[in-house]
Amino acid sequence: MDEDSRIVAVDEVPDDSTFLFTVRDGFDLEEAILLRIDGGVVALRNYCPHWTDVRLDKGSGAETRDGELVCTKHGATFERATGDCTYGPCEGATIEELDVTVADGAVYLTDDEYDFEQTGPSGEHDLSSRGRIGFSGN
Numbered sequence: 001m002d003e004d005s006r007i008v009a010v011d012e013v014p015d016d017s018t019f020l021f022t023v024r025d026g027f028d029l030e031e032a033i034l035l036r037i038d039g040g041v042v043a044l045r046n047y048c049p050h051w052t053d054v055r056l057d058k059g060s061g062a063e064t065r066d067g068e069l070v071c072t073k074h075g076a077t078f079e080r081a082t083g084d085c086t087y088g089p090c091e092g093a094t095i096e097e098l099d100v101t102v103a104d105g106a107v108y109l110t111d112d113e114y115d116f117e118q119t120g121p122s123g124e125h126d127l128s129s130r131g132r133i134g135f136s137g138n
Helices: none
Strands: 006-009 019-025 028-037 040-045 068-070 077-079 085-087 100-103 106-109 115-119
Touching: 006 019, 006 115, 040 100, 040 106
Parallel strands: none
Antiparallel strands: 006 106, 019 028, 019 115, 028 040, 068 077, 077 085, 100 106
16 A cells, blocks of 8 residues: 555454544645444545535544534434434435545555545535534444
């Protein structure tokens, strides 16, 4: 695997939340999240399909409820493995998945449309923005 596409060690991806990273699409920076699923890892774009400027992970892990991702802006829920919206105003929509591969204990970006930029946020969003729905736990 190419070290330039290495995102993180698998052990650093939380079991019950998300790991935030940034990719480049040409000149544009986009955020994505890693999720552990049944011993593997899935990568999804870090946005809600209802309002694509709303991020699921604002820098400290996405909210989860009953094993699903939750958009704190309006309460939509998403299957972790597929990004399919199961409840809310975007029900039936799907969060775009990015191709990743696990090899030698690390996660690598293998999606031809993106280049790995960095771990963490892109820096193009206000990390202090709050959702309308309060959650006290994951």
